[in-house]
Amino acid sequence: MKLLYFAWVRTNIGKAEEEVAAPDHVQTVEDLLDWLATLGPQYAAALDRRNVVKVAVNHEYVEHDHPVRPDDEVALFPPVTGG
Amino acid sequence: MKLLYFAWVRTNIGKAEEEVAAPDHVQTVEDLLDWLATLGPQYAAALDRRNVVKVAVNHEYVEHDHPVRPDDEVALFPPVTGG
Amino acid sequence: MIRIQREDFDIGAELASLTDGNARIGGLAMFVGLVRDRASQGQISAMTLEHYPGMTERRLGEIEAEARRRWPLEGVTIIHRYGRLEPGERIVLVATTSSHRQAALDSCAFLIDWLKTKAPFWKLEEGAAGVQWVEARESDDQAAERWKK
């Protein structure tokens, strides 16, 4: 699974993207966030305000109950502030 | 009194402006329009749709009951269509 | 800045002079009206804009002042042409700047809506069937009415 991080999710985690092999029990975005938060304090900090973290799967905005699959591109980021 | 005509008021009357000496009984815009309509068929035609004719006295929009004075500049025109 | 002129204007240059050197501006909104090649009664080949010199400047000045009363604006530009214009030519430009996007957008819409119903301009269209004075449209009155307080 390809993970992309933007804005303060990126600066907290300390990298812009990574390829991960999530355990089998990771079936939804929620599962993914739970698992990522166990990978280290920087992940826990980045995902602390869990309900603020927005998620896109393959460039589409999704809710936290959306399924994730091993070949998905999943992006985690704060609410957008462009324009 | 200086009279100015615009758009189809002007093309109907056949001139853009004129200096008139209105009779003493012309005290309001309404009186002025009544009097002008007697000056000839082109005036009558121009002022036929009386309630559509807009009036400005000294560059200010006024209603037909507004007073007019000998030294006023009075403009008669259709609803505006700029922009 | 209000200008009534026969000549065309350069949008880029006008907007640059409205924004350059003012870093308080967060939003710039603009509307430009152009001559269409068709109107209610079919194809038109040109239109001639007539206005009431003196009154036009006063009314536009009042409209600008009203916009500045309602919104916190950094700048306002209104340019309106008169004379004979062909399809595709620019007629009018209104532009506003503000630190806030919504103030710029709303005041720009306000300016063109009020200008259309209050500034003393009249359009004469030339078409296949001859020339015809454009009739005022009720939808323009309704658009201006939205901004009544």
Next chain:
Amino acid sequence: MIRIQREDFDIGAELASLTDGNARIGGLAMFVGLVRDRASQGQISAMTLEHYPGMTERRLGEIEAEARRRWPLEGVTIIHRYGRLEPGERIVLVATTSSHRQAALDSCAFLIDWLKTKAPFWKLEEGAAGVQWVEARESDDQAAERWKK
């Protein structure tokens, strides 16, 4: 026409390419967002815009398509910059053309409101106190909400 770019853009040239040669256009509406020299937490010296390449183009394409579904538009231009920008620099341009003034004005406001809440861009501000990610504003959500059907 949608472009995501690091370079500045020329407003006059962009609008010319949107309108030139199309005499069905009666109205051109535009909004340009600029970097202000102050933000909620005081003076800022610069900001850096980050975006999500690939997703940005898709989301903006959807926003344009939605505007075209809602209004009879002749043309749409959206340009959004990324990278480091200083106060006074242009960030974003949205412009729409239509035969009708109201369609141009409304669709332009719609595009910038939706872009602000849906396009994946993030701003990092540089101020005296260091750098800070800009927080999303509730007023932007409310502005976008207006256009829900």
